Amino acid sequence: MLTAIVGTNWGDEGKGRMVDLLSSDYDIVIRYQGGNNAGHTVINEKGKFILNLLPSGILRENTVNVMGCGMVIDIEHLYNEAKRLTDKGISITPDNLKISEKAVICMPYHRLLDNLEEDRLRDMAYGSTRRGIAPVYGDKYMKKSVRMIDLLNPETLEKKVRGLVEWKNLMIKGGYGTEAVDAGEMISWLRKYGDWLKPFICDTTLLLSAAIKEEKNILFEAQLGALKDIDFGIVPYTTSSSTIAAYAPIGSGVPFAKLDRVIGITKAYSSAVGEGPFTAELFGEEAAKLREAGGEYGAATGRPRRVGPFDVVATKYGVIIQGATEIALTKLDVLSYMDKIPVCVAYEIDGERTTDFPIGDRLDRAKPVYEYMEGFKTDISGCRKPGDLPKAALDYIKFIEEAISCRIKYVSVGPSRDQYVIM
Numbered sequence: 001m002l003t004a005i006v007g008t009n010w011g012d013e014g015k016g017r018m019v020d021l022l023s024s025d026y027d028i029v030i031r032y033q034g035g036n037n038a039g040h041t042v043i044n045e046k047g048k049f050i051l052n053l054l055p056s057g058i059l060r061e062n063t064v065n066v067m068g069c070g071m072v073i074d075i076e077h078l079y080n081e082a083k084r085l086t087d088k089g090i091s092i093t094p095d096n097l098k099i100s101e102k103a104v105i106c107m108p109y110h111r112l113l114d115n116l117e118e119d120r121l122r123d124m125a126y127g128s129t130r131r132g133i134a135p136v137y138g139d140k141y142m143k144k145s146v147r148m149i150d151l152l153n154p155e156t157l158e159k160k161v162r163g164l165v166e167w168k169n170l171m172i173k174g175g176y177g178t179e180a181v182d183a184g185e186m187i188s189w190l191r192k193y194g195d196w197l198k199p200f201i202c203d204t205t206l207l208l209s210a211a212i213k214e215e216k217n218i219l220f221e222a223q224l225g226a227l228k229d230i231d232f233g234i235v236p237y238t239t240s241s242s243t244i245a246a247y248a249p250i251g252s253g254v255p256f257a258k259l260d261r262v263i264g265i266t267k268a269y270s271s272a273v274g275e276g277p278f279t280a281e282l283f284g285e286e287a288a289k290l291r292e293a294g295g296e297y298g299a300a301t302g303r304p305r306r307v308g309p310f311d312v313v314a315t316k317y318g319v320i321i322q323g324a325t326e327i328a329l330t331k332l333d334v335l336s337y338m339d340k341i342p343v344c345v346a347y348e349i350d351g352e353r354t355t356d357f358p359i360g361d362r363l364d365r366a367k368p369v370y371e372y373m374e375g376f377k378t379d380i381s382g383c384r385k386p387g388d389l390p391k392a393a394l395d396y397i398k399f400i401e402e403a404i405s406c407r408i409k410y411v412s413v414g415p416s417r418d419q420y421v422i423m
């Protein structure tokens with residue numbers, strides 16, 4: 001069984017928590033895109049963990065975790081993330097962590113360039129996490145990157161890095177006018193973390209082809225959501241990788257593989273980080289209440305997130321783009337405090353109502369059209385089966401299910417492993 005878990009919105013839908021819940025049924029968990037620019041928060045009996053790079057299956061014994069070729073990996077960050085986990089008793093070995101030899105390394109100069117560019121843009125900034133993700137993907141497509149395989153041959157690594165640094169300094173020193181990057185320092189950095197990393201590097205195509213042949217259960221774990229996708233999202237306020245389920249086989253090393261299930265993770269309300277259009281946005285006190293109730297602060301950066309009601313237009317689009325076969329609706333418990341639950345059921349653009357997600361300046365001009373559902377006004381975090389849920393919560397679930405034309409299979413009512421209902 002090949003299953004992808006993806007976000008249907010702007011990210012932070014609670015994918016990490018669903019992967020943690022479902023990973024018990026899977027032999028292999030794979031991250032196939034992105035870097036340490038977002039984070040999954042997972043709470044289980046061992047504690048609270050923030051994972052930026054490692055697949056969530058790392059918290060389960062007997063699960064093999066793969067970091068695929070579609071990822072960009074800051075190896076210093078990976079080293080520190082792994083250390084935080086091993087300090088809490090999680091075992092990370094070459095048996096349970098496999099890193100693609102084709103994955104690209106996010107270098108310190110990518111972080112530097114991300115910062116330089118965001119600073120240059122000032123009030124026009126993209127709202128980048130400044131972790132080097134856009135610059136490193138840019139270099140990947142310019143075919144000027146260091147890959148994991150390069151760590152295995154010190155001589156070619158050194159030659160390559162010297163060439164790359166010379167090229168990067170044209171921009172860093174010549175363009176931005178800041179201090180040039182030192183190639184020797186980059187090489188030492190790569191050696192320092194690369195030596196630790198070497199035993200984990202492998203050919204994930206071989207590994208996963210064999211696993212597929214043996215009919216192993218494989219889970220593909222996405223970072224961010226459909227609206228942050230480089231092709232289908234709210235460009236340029238997106239991430240720089242493909243967050244779409246269809247990319248999962250490619251970014252893992254098995255482009256020929258076909259997915260059996262795509263679980264779209266959808267939050268019971270909306271949140272977004274960074275700049276860009278966010279049509280159903282709440283402000284002021286209403287926003288503060290929802291942000292507090294949902295703990296909507298970035299897992300990677302601690303930044304307060306923008307929040308709003310559930311957005312039917314954006315989510316319906318996300319469900320289609322992801323090819324979701326079923327939905328996990330998360331954080332329904334967060335809405336318990338509301339008397340009336342607002343839902344954005346359509347956009348109004350230039351006086352016309354639409355439920356088709358627009359792009360470009362039409363999206364900028366879109367205004368939310370709200371409907372109000374009855375609040376459930378009761379703590380639902382203890383509910384474990386549909387019959388435990390109040391009627392107003394069931395009505396809300398049904399309303400969303402119909403509006404986005406996809407079956408809601410799981411409803412999450414709290415952050416812990418057992419706080420969910422199968423519908």
Ligand code: GDP
Binds near residue numbers: 042
């Ligand atoms: P991800 O990147 O999609 O995994 O999203 P986040 O890391 O932002 O996870 C969402 C946050 O909400 C985490 O702190 C989770 O522990 C928490 N969370 C996930 N599901 C639920 C839920 O159903 N209810 C509540 N109250 N919190 C949840």
